[in-house]
Amino acid sequence: MSVTGPARRRAAVVTGATAGIGAAFARRLATEGYDLLLVARDADRLRGTAADLSGRYGVSATALPADLSTPDGCDSVAARLGGVHLVVNNAGMSLNRGFVGSDVADEERLLALNVTAVLRLTHAALPGMVERRRGAVVNVSSVAGFAALMPGSTYGASKAWVTAFSESIGQSVRPFGVRVMALCPGYTRTEFHDRAGIDMSGTPRWLWLDADRVVHDGLRDLARGRLVSVPDWKYRAAVFGMRHAPARLLQAVARDTRGRTGR
Ligand SMILES: NC(=O)c1ccc[n+]([C@@H]2O[C@H](COP(=O)([O-])OP(=O)(O)OC[C@H]3O[C@@H](n4cnc5c(N)ncnc54)[C@H](OP(=O)(O)O)[C@@H]3O)[C@@H](O)[C@H]2O)c1
Known part of the structure; x- marks a missing residue:
């Protein structure tokens, strides 16, 4: 993958780097020789992840504990993005609650992490990249952003924003x-x-993806210049359906993750 320039001393930032897809990104980028700035809230776990990666792959891995649902957390990461070649805005959250019964502070926290932090860090990273004529930002969104299939959940709406934003700014x-x-x-x-x-x-088991595979497919699509990447043919077929099926049909099959559509 050479979308961010020569292999020598490239730097990447990964948010949500201690678990799941973010941890898979951090591992993969370490194997490619990137120096890493890793972000998450749990400082001990983050330092453990950084030490493990630098010990195993011989790269510089720095832990930057920050809560990206807060302006201060975003500021502290934004201030470190000068000269960075790749930013992976991965940290995100969902709520197991319908909108009507949900605490509005939780909804605002979801929006701050899934949307505002992505906007802030993309905005902080791009001017330097444009000036250097090189660099990339990967914003981890979700297939849930392609249609309102989870009634009462604001998660899908937040991811619809991430996808539309990335496609627009990417162009x-x-x-x-x-x-x-x-x-x-x-x-x-x-x-x-x-x-x-x-x-x-x-x-069903067949619906589950592996985080390393998601990262592999995502970086392959980034190298190909794609603006939107949907890993795995099953989900590409589902997204095709979501984009082309009549809205009434989608609304008829919509269910929240608890299998019902109430509060
Ligand atoms: N898993 C799925 O099925 C799936 C599907 C589609 C899209 N996604 C998206 O993929 C991304 C990664 O999800 P994942 O499944 O890998 O999640 P995960 O396993 O729960 O990991 C979340 C990571 O984000 C960090 N994090 C959470 N809240 C944070 C905050 N306020 N500030 C900074 N870091 C924070 C966590 O560490 P701390 O708790 O220490 O902060 C952790 O490192 C998310 O954007 C999610 O929406 C996931």
Whole structure:
């Protein structure tokens, strides 16, 4: 993967680097020789991840503990993006609650992490990349952003924003040799659903993706210059359906992750 320039001393930032897709990004980029700035809230776990990666792959890996759902957290990461070749805005969250019964502070926290932090860090990274005529931003979105299939959940709306934003900004910086891409996985085995308290025990095994595979497909699509990447043919077929099926049909099959559509 050479979308961010020569292999020598490239630097990447990965948010949400201690678990799931972010940890897979950090591992993969370490194997490619990137020096890493890793972001998450749990400082001990983050330092452990950084030490493990630098010990195993001989790269510089720095832990930057920050809560990206806060302006201060975003500021502290934004201030470190000068000269960075690749930014992976991966940290994100969901809520296991319908909108009407949800705490509005939780909804605002979801929006701050899934949307505002992505905007802030992309905005901080791009001017330097455009000036250098090189660099890339990967914003981890979701297939859930392609249609409102989870009634009452604001998660899908936040990811619809991430995908539309990345596609739009990606077009505007492409003439300068800079890439912005939305990576839109389907169900991926990580800590994500447990954290949100979502019971996924009824989800068929064949629907689950592997985080390393998601990262592999995402970086392949980034190298190909794609603006939107959907790993795995099953989810590409599902997205095709979501984009082309009549809205009424989609609304008829819509269910939240608890299998019902109420509060
Ligand atoms: N898993 C799926 O099925 C799936 C499907 C589609 C899209 N996605 C998207 O993929 C991305 C990664 O999800 P994942 O499944 O890998 O999640 P995960 O396993 O739960 O990992 C989340 C990571 O983000 C960090 N994080 C959470 N809140 C944060 C905050 N406020 N500030 C900074 N870091 C924070 C966590 O560390 P700390 O707790 O220490 O902060 C952890 O490192 C998300 O954007 C998610 O929406 C996931």
